[in-house]
Amino acid sequence: MFSLRVPRSALRAGPSRRDCLRLSALGAIGASQSGWLQALAADATATPKKHKSVILLWMNGGPATIDMWDLKPGHDNGGPFKEIDTAAPGVKFSEHMPNLAKRAKELAIVRSMATREGDHARARLVGLTGYTPQGAIQFPALGSLVAHEFDDPRADLPGFVSVGGRTGDIGGGFLGPRFAPLVVGGDRGFGAPATELKVPDLERPAGVTTEVHTKRLDLLSGLEKDFAPGKGHPVAETMKAATDRAVRLMRPEAAAAFRLEDEKAAVREAYGRGTFAQGCLLARRLVERGVSFVEVTLDGWDTHNNNFERVKTLSGTLDTAFAALLADLKDRGLLDSTLVVCQGEFGRTPKVNGQTGRDHWPTSWAAVLAGAGIKGGQVVGKTSADGTAVESEPTRTPDLIATVVKAIGLDPMKQNMSNVSRPIRLADPVAKPIKELL
Amino acid sequence: MRYHRYLLPLVAAVAWPAALGAAEPPDPAKLAALIDGRLSSEWQKAGVKPAPVIDDAAFLRRSTLDLSGRIPTAAEVREFLADTSPDKRAKLATRLIDSGGHTRHMATFWRRTWVPQADTAEFARLADDFESWVAARVQENAPYDRIVRELLTLPESAGNRRGAVTPVGFYAASESKPENLAANATRSFLGVNLDCAQCHNHPFARWTRDQFWQTAAFFAPPTKDKSGKAVPPELMIPNTKKSLAPELLDGAEVKWPEALASDTGRKLLADWLTAKDNPYFARNAVNRLWAHIYGTALVEPLDDLSGDSGNTGYHAELLKELADAFATSGFDLKYITRALVLTKAYQLSALTREDAPADPRLFARMPIRGLTGEQLYDSLRTAAGLPPERADTGRGLGLEGRKRFAAQFRVERPVTAERSITQALSMMNGRLTTDLTDLTKNPTLGGVASAPFLDTRGKVETLFLAAIGREPTAKESKTMIDFVEGSTESERERALGDVFWALVNSTEFNTNH
Numbered sequence: 001m002f003s004l005r006v007p008r009s010a011l012r013a014g015p016s017r018r019d020c021l022r023l024s025a026l027g028a029i030g031a032s033q034s035g036w037l038q039a040l041a042a043d044a045t046a047t048p049k050k051h052k053s054v055i056l057l058w059m060n061g062g063p064a065t066i067d068m069w070d071l072k073p074g075h076d077n078g079g080p081f082k083e084i085d086t087a088a089p090g091v092k093f094s095e096h097m098p099n100l101a102k103r104a105k106e107l108a109i110v111r112s113m114a115t116r117e118g119d120h121a122r123a124r125l126v127g128l129t130g131y132t133p134q135g136a137i138q139f140p141a142l143g144s145l146v147a148h149e150f151d152d153p154r155a156d157l158p159g160f161v162s163v164g165g166r167t168g169d170i171g172g173g174f175l176g177p178r179f180a181p182l183v184v185g186g187d188r189g190f191g192a193p194a195t196e197l198k199v200p201d202l203e204r205p206a207g208v209t210t211e212v213h214t215k216r217l218d219l220l221s222g223l224e225k226d227f228a229p230g231k232g233h234p235v236a237e238t239m240k241a242a243t244d245r246a247v248r249l250m251r252p253e254a255a256a257a258f259r260l261e262d263e264k265a266a267v268r269e270a271y272g273r274g275t276f277a278q279g280c281l282l283a284r285r286l287v288e289r290g291v292s293f294v295e296v297t298l299d300g301w302d303t304h305n306n307n308f309e310r311v312k313t314l315s316g317t318l319d320t321a322f323a324a325l326l327a328d329l330k331d332r333g334l335l336d337s338t339l340v341v342c343q344g345e346f347g348r349t350p351k352v353n354g355q356t357g358r359d360h361w362p363t364s365w366a367a368v369l370a371g372a373g374i375k376g377g378q379v380v381g382k383t384s385a386d387g388t389a390v391e392s393e394p395t396r397t398p399d400l401i402a403t404v405v406k407a408i409g410l411d412p413m414k415q416n417m418s419n420v421s422r423p424i425r426l427a428d429p430v431a432k433p434i435k436e437l438l
Numbered sequence: 439m440r441y442h443r444y445l446l447p448l449v450a451a452v453a454w455p456a457a458l459g460a461a462e463p464p465d466p467a468k469l470a471a472l473i474d475g476r477l478s479s480e481w482q483k484a485g486v487k488p489a490p491v492i493d494d495a496a497f498l499r500r501s502t503l504d505l506s507g508r509i510p511t512a513a514e515v516r517e518f519l520a521d522t523s524p525d526k527r528a529k530l531a532t533r534l535i536d537s538g539g540h541t542r543h544m545a546t547f548w549r550r551t552w553v554p555q556a557d558t559a560e561f562a563r564l565a566d567d568f569e570s571w572v573a574a575r576v577q578e579n580a581p582y583d584r585i586v587r588e589l590l591t592l593p594e595s596a597g598n599r600r601g602a603v604t605p606v607g608f609y610a611a612s613e614s615k616p617e618n619l620a621a622n623a624t625r626s627f628l629g630v631n632l633d634c635a636q637c638h639n640h641p642f643a644r645w646t647r648d649q650f651w652q653t654a655a656f657f658a659p660p661t662k663d664k665s666g667k668a669v670p671p672e673l674m675i676p677n678t679k680k681s682l683a684p685e686l687l688d689g690a691e692v693k694w695p696e697a698l699a700s701d702t703g704r705k706l707l708a709d710w711l712t713a714k715d716n717p718y719f720a721r722n723a724v725n726r727l728w729a730h731i732y733g734t735a736l737v738e739p740l741d742d743l744s745g746d747s748g749n750t751g752y753h754a755e756l757l758k759e760l761a762d763a764f765a766t767s768g769f770d771l772k773y774i775t776r777a778l779v780l781t782k783a784y785q786l787s788a789l790t791r792e793d794a795p796a797d798p799r800l801f802a803r804m805p806i807r808g809l810t811g812e813q814l815y816d817s818l819r820t821a822a823g824l825p826p827e828r829a830d831t832g833r834g835l836g837l838e839g840r841k842r843f844a845a846q847f848r849v850e851r852p853v854t855a856e857r858s859i860t861q862a863l864s865m866m867n868g869r870l871t872t873d874l875t876d877l878t879k880n881p882t883l884g885g886v887a888s889a890p891f892l893d894t895r896g897k898v899e900t901l902f903l904a905a906i907g908r909e910p911t912a913k914e915s916k917t918m919i920d921f922v923e924g925s926t927e928s929e930r931e932r933a934l935g936d937v938f939w940a941l942v943n944s945t946e947f948n949t950n951h
Contacts, residue, residue: 158859171856182859201863205872212936215921219940222917227946228806230791235806239857239945246862 051150052337052372052408053287056143056295057280057322058128059314059344061302062120064358065366066350067311068094070111072387077350080308088377096315099323105377106326106335106370108437112381114394115346115362120302123345123362128170130401130427138419140173142401143293145426147179149410150292156254157291158182158245163197163279164297174419176234178241181295182249184258184282185275197278199258202250217247257289258282270324277321284328287338301344305355318342326370339372339407343400350387364390367400369437372407380436398431406433464767467528469760469777476756477783481802489790489803491782494519496951497527499907501779503809503950504731505534507543508816508826512882512903531779535772538577539826544771545573546812551726552589552626555611557848562841568607582723582769583712586627590708591701616673620654627711629722629743630687644744645687651675652685656707660698668698686710688717718743720761724774728760731778733805733853734798736760740851752799788951798853807950808855811844814948815870821905821942822874823881843870852950865943874942875935883938887931894919897934905941 071094072078083092086104093101100107117123117132126132129139140148147159162181171180185197204213220243228236248254260268260278263285271277276298283294298318303310322342329335347365348358364383370376381393402412405426412427481488492500498518502510510518518530534540549556549569556565575585589605596604612618617636624630635650651673658671670692672681684692684703692706712719721743729735736753737743748754760774767773778784788804798805809817816826846864849855865871877884882904886897898918902910910918918937925933941947 180856180858199863200860201867203867205867208867212932216936216939216943219918219921219937220943222914223940223944223946227944228789228951230789233788233806235808235853235855235949236945236951238855239808239862239948242857242859242862243866243943243945246859246866249859249863250867 051290051292052339053291054143054146054293054372054404054408055280055283055287055325055338055340056293057318057340057342058295058297059301059318059342060124060297060299061344062123062346062348062360062365063301063314063344064303064307064311064348065111065113065344066347066358066387067308068097068315069109069366069368070383070387072350072385075386077352077386077388079352081312091377091379094315096312097319099319103323103326103370106330107376108369108374109379110367110369110381110393110395110400110434110437111379111383112390112393112395113343113347113365113367113397113400114390115365115397118346118360118362120345120360123360125170126397127343127345129173130398130431131424137422137424138173139424140175140179141170141181141295142404143181143295144172144175144179145416146293146405146408146410148175148416149414149426151179152290155290156248156251157257157286157289158249159291160293160295161283161286161291162295162297163282164275164299174424175416176238178238178245185279197258197260197275197282199249199255202255202258204250257285260285267328270320270327272317272320272324274317274321276317277324280321280325281328284325284332284334287329287334288332303348303357304353304359305357307348307352307357329371335371337372339374339404340370341367341400341404342369343367364388367395369403369407374407374437378436380434393434393436395434396431398428399434402427402431402433403437406438464763464770464773466773466777466780469763469774470780472759473756473777473781474783476753476759477781477801480752480800484797484800486797486800486802488783489787491785492787492804494526495908496787497785498530500804500950501527501531501534501784503813503817505531505543505775505779506537506539507546507810507813508539508820509905509947510907511820511823512900515903515907527785528780531776535775535779541573541577542569543812544576545569546810547730548572548576549607552622553607553611556607557845561607561611562845564607564610565841566837567603568605571603571605571607574603576771579770579772582764582771583714583719584769586719587708587712590623590627590711591705594700616654616657617651619657620650623707623711624653624687625741627722628687628716628718629725629741629748630718631742631744647675648680648682649685649687651682653687653707655682655684656703658684658703659700660702670694670698671703714765720765720769721748721757723769724760724764725757727771727774728757728778729851729853731775731784732801733807734801804951805853807852808849808857809847809948809950810849810852811847812840813950814847815840815843817947818870818874818942821882821938821947822879823883823885823904839870857948865948871939871942875939877931877935880935880938883935887934894922898922898937901934901937901941905938906944906946 066072066077067079067081071081071083071092073083082095084095084098084101086093086101088104088107091104091109093104115123115126117126122133125139128141128143130142131137131139133139141160143160143162151159158181160179160181162183164185172178182199184199224240224243256262260282263281268278268281271281276296279296283296286294298314300310300314322340325340326335329338329340346360346362349361350358350364353359364387381395382391383389384391405412410426412425412431412433413429414426415423416426418424478488495515495518498510498515502508502514518526523529546569549565549572553561553564553568555561556568572585575588589608592605592609596602596606608622609619612622621633621636624632630645632645632650632653635645635647655671655673658673660668661671663669670683672683674681684706686692686707690710694706695702710716714720725735725737725743726740729740736757737747737751739745742748763777764770764774783801784804786801786803788806790803819826847861873879875883877887882901886892886900889897892900895915898915899909902908902914922930922933922937
């Protein structure tokens with residue numbers, strides 16, 4: 001069973017009763033009827049819900065999985081990278097992922113991803129939601145679906161956090177903004193310098209004491225109480241919910257989750273120093289505190305030119321951080337309850353183009369899973385000798401989504417009511433979970 | 439003769455919609471009445487009671503936000519509430535539509551519709567020049583068809599002249615590629631979504647890949663035949679051997695002139711696209727304006743009038759009537775905007791407690807909408823008594839703060855606006871709000887704090903009027919007065935800043951309702 005190894009005090013879902021009494025004595029709460037902090041105090045004894053979590057390592061741009069997880073040595077399409085043996089008998093990776101090779105017994109490589117969308121935006125939408133866009137249905141991101149299933153309204157931290165930037169277009173969908181991700185790490189500009197992994201404006205401005213802050217919130221809650229209380233005001237609900245969660249996140253106990261400087265230097269070094277690497281460390285800290293879905297983006301995989309140089313560098317970044325994440329989760333007893341998925345929106349053309357690059361290729365590519373009881377040390381599916389076709393166990397996005405959903409103990413066929421009053425299942429009903437992995 | 443006495447009113451009633459165009463100049467009130475008639479018959483059919491009509495303060499705030507892009511000032515609220523003339527709402531609409539704020543607000547609206555790419559980092563540099571160009575056109579109330587025509591047929595050299603105000607951003611945002619231009623032009627000006635047909639036949643609509651490339655071919659320059667004569671261009675579909683000449687989406691014949699210039703194709707496409715009888719052109723404009731004013735469009739999705747709902751949807755018929763009136767008016771944007779806000783439907787409450795009329799397609803109550811980044815920024819400054827940081831037509835200089843803020847609080851569509859935790863934190867703890875709770879940086883606050891003629895009640899009331907455009911309720915007033923007067927003498931001024939902080943962080947401030 002999932003057990004939390006951080007002290008209970010760091011997980012309290014509200015300020016201590018003593019804090020409250022003290023603030024009350026200061027007149028900070030006074031005669032208020034609806035102060036935020038009072039509402040939080042009432043939950044002070046709540047314990048975080050116990051559930052499994054997902055960390056999605058999103059390789060944005062479409063990684064050349066033929067140069068990472070499914071090499072074709074000796075073939076014209078194969079490229080210059082060498083294959084190396086891994087800790088799992090018969091399983092081979094690229095030479096640029098030596099650390100992951102050592103942990104291959106934990107990894108399941110699905111080499112038979114066969115999808116249809118070759119456009120970044122559409123493929124990202126399908127990859128992150130599990131559904132092909134259909135008319136007006138606003139499909140939520142998988143992260144939102146999971147956050148919704150494991151929702152604990154009393155939790156300090158949001159259920160879905162996205163680290164390292166993300167395009168803001170795939171969020172809570174029909175589940176609403178409450179389940180949209182908290183985005184940490186700012187913009188994900190191409191070639192932009194690594195952004196600090198901070199929640200912007202989490203700290204109170206200079207001069208605003210706890211007491212002033214409390215008074216302000218009390219005034220605000222009075223104003224909020226009577227505004228748009230009827231049903232069906234989604235925009236008002238999103239405003240109120242965002243303020244509510246922001247207030248809770250500001251509490252020192254919650255804000256501490258984002259303080260990477262609290263980690264030992266050796267731990268930080270083990271992951272690597274870039275945004276993605278530190279994002280993986282942050283993901284571990286968040287999962288540890290009950291966040292149910294964390295997405296960490298590594299951008300730059302759209303390698304239409306100079307593919308091999310770029311994939312080599314990116315593989316190195318991924319290798320160090322992903323391997324450190326697995327080790328760290330394992331050390332803390334969290335790997336059994338945390339599913340790590342590594343994928344992009346599609347793969348890249350087996351045939352190398354004129355700019356030593358590879359182009360978009362959804363027809364045959366690979367995804368990798370580990371943790372949460374996934375059977376590691378194995379490869380599922382097979383591509384042809386030239387890498388252009390899937391020869392066995394073709395796996396589509398809904399199948400992968402259903403596998404993820406099942407691995408964390410949810411029913412892929414569970415339905416939510418959508419914005420068009422049509423029930424939508426967690427995973428597309430055509431999905432078949434990958435039986436070899438579960 | 440008795441026979442005629444009965445017949446005449448009947449004829450007039452039947453001929454009414456058609457007569458709209460015959461009248462000179464077109465009367466927006468008549469069109470507004472037509473809208474109200476159509477909507478109320480839908481309410482009857484659905485057995486729905488519309489939400490109550492809003493009070494003056496709510497009407498002033500809503501229409502100022504919709505038409506001028508900011509909240510009203512405290513002085514404007516006081517003046518409007520004191521005005522006793524029966525037609526003051528109609529007069530207000532006229533005044534707002536003729537204001538400089540409207541020019542700038544609509545320039546942003548049309549820019550966002552036509553060049554949405556300028557909201558991304560990659561093309562952000564295009565926004566200022568393009569908006570300046572639109573603002574100049576809106577200010578002179580140029581006919582909508584002429585604006586679009588001018589945009590599409592822009593001389594190629596126009597973008598090269600330094601300092602020229604041109605719509606070249608439309609081409610730049612599409613990287614001047616025929617395929618990008620085809621997708622952007624059909625989406626922007628026709629509400630026809632061709633994008634997916636670029637690579638394959640569209641899965642949900644009827645457009646084919648051939649039609650996509652035939653449309654794109656209009657943007658390609660003519661080619662030369664063997665004798666060196668310029669002939670209409672052909673475009674090759676990438677990764678195929680198929681080459682296609684320009685063809686119009688409705689299959690109408692393209693009449694190429696004898697001599698071809700480099701932009702002949704664009705001009706021919708613009709002729710067809712902006713024609714009065716193009717079934718999509720006027721409908722797309724009206725549908726988008728409707729969505730701007732009422733939150734939800736008459737026909738959704740906004741980007742695809744060619745889908746099933748475009749012709750047979752809930753309000754497809756009303757949209758057609760409005761589009762016809764718009765075309766007949768000579769594509770007069772101010773006329774159609776005025777008609778949309780002169781309706782009774784525009785005055786329906788968003789805050790009704792009754793749950794019944796929630797189906798947004800009925801327009802039986804106004805949806806609560808999120809403020810756009812620009813509206814929020816300008817409204818914060820207005821609440822603080824600062825002048826709007828923008829010129830109505832000139833280039834945006836020194837507006838970096840506004841731009842950064844607007845990008846951070848960008849909403850895709852106000853009616854489905856989402857507020858993230860990050861944005862909420864910025865409103866609570868960010869630099870702008872922090873500055874605005876400072877008496878030395880917030881003229882409203884500074885003035886209120888130092889006004890000897892105002893008691894605490896008056897001070898609180900002024901802050902409410904400045905920020906949320908209404909007087910406080912008795913309960914709110916008491917809470918705020920108790921709070922301010924409960925502070926020590928030295929903390930009084932800071933306490934007023936705290937009241938301002940609470941007001942601008944409220945959902946009421948952050949939404950249009």
